[in-house]
Amino acid sequence: MDSLNPDHPPLIETPAPPRVWKFWGTALWGLLIFVAMFVGQIGAIVLLVVLRGLPMDLASLQSIGHEPQALALSVIMGLPATLAAVWLAIRIKKASFTDYLALYWPSWRQLLFGAVGLVLIVLAWEVVSRSLGREATPGFMTDLLKSGRDKGAALMLLIAFSVAAPMSEEVLARGFLFRGWSASFLRVPGAIVLSSLVWTIVHLQYDMYFLAEVFSIGLWFGYMRYRANSLWLTIILHALNNLTAVVLTMWLGS
Template sequence: MDTLNPDHPPLIETPATPRVWKFWGTALWGLVIFVAMFVGQIGAIVLLVAQRDLPMDIASLQLVGHEPQALALSVIMGLPATLAVVWLAIRIKKASFADYLALHWPSWKQLLFGAVGLILVVLVWETMSRALGREATPGFMTDLLKSGRDKGAALMLLVAFAVAAPMSEEVLARGFLYRGWSASFLRVPGAIILSSLVWTVVHLQYDLYFLAEVFTIGAWFGYMRYRANSLWLTVVLHALNNLTAVVLTMWLGG
């Protein structure tokens, strides 16, 4: 009866500290993940240029890269590259991929709350855009999506912007970056802000006004990632946001 013997107190197992990359490890791996995403995307364009026997130069890459089908394929090919490097970074820490990225399904209440909040954020920016006489969607995106619809690339663009892009960007921002930075000196608030800033940088093709909108949406996603402890929740919200924007722009004039 060692448990009752004061000379032999019961052993208390201390839970193992989760293996997590902290601030600098997360930052460096985040840079590698971003580069991998870019390489995967540009690699798709390079492949298309090679298949058409075009000169392998900047002009050819730009020419092909502006085509809706090519751009959609580029976005799609960024996903496996992103997942591969994220898996490697987590594997090195000998951690669970699903637990590290919080790949847990949210409840319907969490999903509803996140969707309502997202709608409110978007409506605020929509109202501001109308009041300022600004377009609600960047002009180049409107041209791209309508061109893709007319050229038979609507389905590819839907898959790219409503599936591949949300998964790639959420795995990087609210998945890997948030996980490591929230466990560092930044804690949860700092991790939400910094990961949202990084996500905003990914969208530098927009002007400052749209970048501000991207940041606020990213901050909401970050809050929901914290509140629900679910990356799937932010992936779904991101996908719904992009899907709505693509469908409205393609078929309802933006």
Template sequence: MDSLNPEHPPLTVMPAEHAPRVWMFWGTALWGVVIFAAMFVGQIGAIVYLVWSHGAPMSLASMQDVGREPAALALSVTMGLPSTLAAVWLAIRIKKASFVDYLALHWPSWKQLLFGAVGLILLVLAWETISRSLGREATPGFMTDLLKSGRDKGAALMLLFAFSVAAPMSEEVLARGFLFRGWSASFLRVPGAIILSSLVWTVVHLQYDAYFLAEVFTIGVWFGYMRHRANSLWLTIVLHALNNMTAVVLTMWLGS
């Protein structure tokens, strides 16, 4: 796939003296666990704070009750972003590497953005067609209920920001940013890194059933390919954000 990107060769092709600045397979895997844990702590921390601020007893039941509220869930998802960025920054800082270069935070060309968007649209439409042919819902029922409840309770903008900005940035920095960067420089190379990082990203969405997980995985593979082709994490962040924003808006205001 390197030949598909002649103008912007991927960072995985580097002089040998720069190799120590990248976490390889196991280092990337272990730091990936730490980063995911940091994301989880940030999200749970927001719920704990809300339980405390409401004066409720600090128990699992109280946290579950608060966490069911759309505004609380939106805050939880949002607070996962700074903790994720902090953990990734620490991992890269230890390697004394550039944060921007390590994560490929380079803005893509409009041609690359258009190509990525068209591919994503075709992929989503294919899954939409399959869903309709099988008589399945195109959006998981619990997400539909959550988003419509958030709209009715005045938390629409909070949920829109959480799912269209915070979640895409957190997940892309972890999957197509940190994990892809290290694994593509290891024995997995680019194809293996795309597959494995997509699997990890799919595992993050275990609240879905097997059908939707398959859709998530295929979208992850497309994002991984575009991350490699354009050498740009911003590209996958934007694509991820557009995909989520479209789903949120359609479900909240236009869905049946």
């Protein structure tokens, strides 16, 4: 037998390297995924315009889009569109959806560590905001959430901003983008920074001060994604952060 013959050692099969989109492939697919998210979101607004029999023009889209219920539905509908585009990109590479996005549950210790770090970052920005006399939450978000509460859309907004938005954004940023860019010449540090920058750009409705806060939180999420090898961890942290902000703004904010 070859296994017993030193002149003919047994063959050892080395596992094939994982199929991953590298820098440009990840960047191009990331753009397509973002477009899919946008199409899913705007599609919900278009559907409401059609159902109400309004003219299909910019004025109607803006009018519907400013309603809390419509905005919440828009954010929610962005999630399936994002997941579909990410699934397609990973499917083309014939890779495992779970492995590609690191959809593994974190340990309680990792979750606690990530939550403590997030709380410290948020508190630090809170102190800076108070020292500068700034609002801790953008004014338009405060108006939107309180208007939604008064109009009976609190639950929809809670689901949109605490479930759908964190999942969509994390699957794109810390899931797909981080996975591909960390396997490219950027390596892990570059992937953390660039994916955080992209995530910040998604929030361009904020001013530069709040964008800086978003970027710093993105860096922490990226580090935790790498440290724990778990996208579920950053989804949970993102959801907890948004949930706290929404609840405090709706019912306890001044």
